[in-house]
Amino acid sequence: MAVEWVVAAxxxxxxxxxxxxxxxxxxxxxxxxxxxxGRFLEVDGERFHYVDEGKGPPLVMIHGLxxxxxxxxxxxxxxxxxxxxxxxxxxxxxxxxxxxxxxGADLPSQARQVATFIQTLDLGQxxxxxxxxxxxxxxxxxxxxxxxxxxxxxxxxxxxxxxxLPLVFLSLAVxxxxxxxxxxxxxxxxxxxxxxxxxxxxxxxxxxAPADFATRGGGLLGMRPDNFYAASTxxxxxxxxxxxxxxxYPQLRLPIGLIYxxxxxxxxxxxxxxALADKVPGLKLQLVEGRGHMLPITATERVAALVxxxxxxxxxxxxxxxxxxxxxxxxx
Numbered sequence: 001m002a003v004e005w006v007v008a009a010x011x012x013x014x015x016x017x018x019x020x021x022x023x024x025x026x027x028x029x030x031x032x033x034x035x036x037x038g039r040f041l042e043v044d045g046e047r048f049h050y051v052d053e054g055k056g057p058p059l060v061m062i063h064g065l066x067x068x069x070x071x072x073x074x075x076x077x078x079x080x081x082x083x084x085x086x087x088x089x090x091x092x093x094x095x096x097x098x099x100x101x102x103x104g105a106d107l108p109s110q111a112r113q114v115a116t117f118i119q120t121l122d123l124g125q126x127x128x129x130x131x132x133x134x135x136x137x138x139x140x141x142x143x144x145x146x147x148x149x150x151x152x153x154x155x156x157x158x159x160x161x162x163x164x165l166p167l168v169f170l171s172l173a174v175x176x177x178x179x180x181x182x183x184x185x186x187x188x189x190x191x192x193x194x195x196x197x198x199x200x201x202x203x204x205x206x207x208x209a210p211a212d213f214a215t216r217g218g219g220l221l222g223m224r225p226d227n228f229y230a231a232s233t234x235x236x237x238x239x240x241x242x243x244x245x246x247x248x249y250p251q252l253r254l255p256i257g258l259i260y261x262x263x264x265x266x267x268x269x270x271x272x273x274x275a276l277a278d279k280v281p282g283l284k285l286q287l288v289e290g291r292g293h294m295l296p297i298t299a300t301e302r303v304a305a306l307v308x309x310x311x312x313x314x315x316x317x318x319x320x321x322x323x324x325x326x327x328x329x330x331x332x
Contacts, residue, residue, distance in 0.1 A: 064132025093230025
């Protein structure tokens with residue numbers, strides 16, 4: 001029996017090493033296909049990757065779970081950069097931004113990180129757009145750091161706790177942390193390559209996904225080990241903080257725009273959109289009939305129009321700095 005256990009352990013370690021090496025090789029291939037395309041900025045020991053384009057009042061855009069800035073620069077930024085200075089960031093642990101061990105992944109921590117990012121870039125009080133999980137972080141930002149935001153544009157946001165993860169994100173439900181780390185380093189990339197088509201289809205449903213979403217839209221980046229680990233960690237924490245946030249929603253007084261697809265398969269507009277509108281004085285939910293979760297790509301014009309509407313009410317405060325700060329000009 002002891003010999004059998006030793007053999008089994010040896011096989012497991014060899015297989016893990018092989019999968020680890022395969023994942024590292026495939027990660028390099030992914031990063032070659034989808035390289036960083038913006039600037040880097042050091043914020044509290046983390047390296048933020050972001051894209052800064054356009055002129056006008058500042059607009060900060062925050063992507064969702066397993067996403068990156070490319071989800072929002074794919075089409076939406078081009079619609080907005082004629083009228084806004086659009087800063088689209090990779091959240092810590094996503095895209096090309098780092099999340100070190102010990103850096104918080106919960107909603108209040110991420111909101112604090114974004115607030116510090118805004119302060120470091122000297123953006124004043126920008127308008128903030130958040131998609132999906134980025135919407136939850138935007139709400140936490142407005143609640144905890146009201147000085148850092150003049151208005152919110154919430155696109156299919158996560159707003160309330162839910163018992164089950166959306167089906168398309170069930171693979172992220174890995175606990176405890178040591179198992180999450182092992183899965184991320186060994187199984188994430190190979191399984192992701194095999195299932196990526198189904199995952200992308202599920203996120204976009206019922207809308208068709210663009211043929212180039214994996215590269216131009218950044219879809220491939222979410223399959224890398226560090227990105228999987230970060231996403232799995234943060235989604236395991238959201239229900240710890242959303243209940244308290246829900247109690248505070250009636251306190252929100254800043255201009256807010258809220259938009260959902262009527263056929264969103266990831267987050268139900270009734271449980272998250274209308275439920276939020278019912279708690280925030282004066283907030284109205286806009287529905288895009290027949291559309292799903294990825295409105296920044298599938299309903300770009302409607303989202304851009306909502307940004308313009310909220311901007312007229314919020315009057316975002318522009319940065320006092322005319323030129324981009326020198327320390328933010330570091331390239332890839």
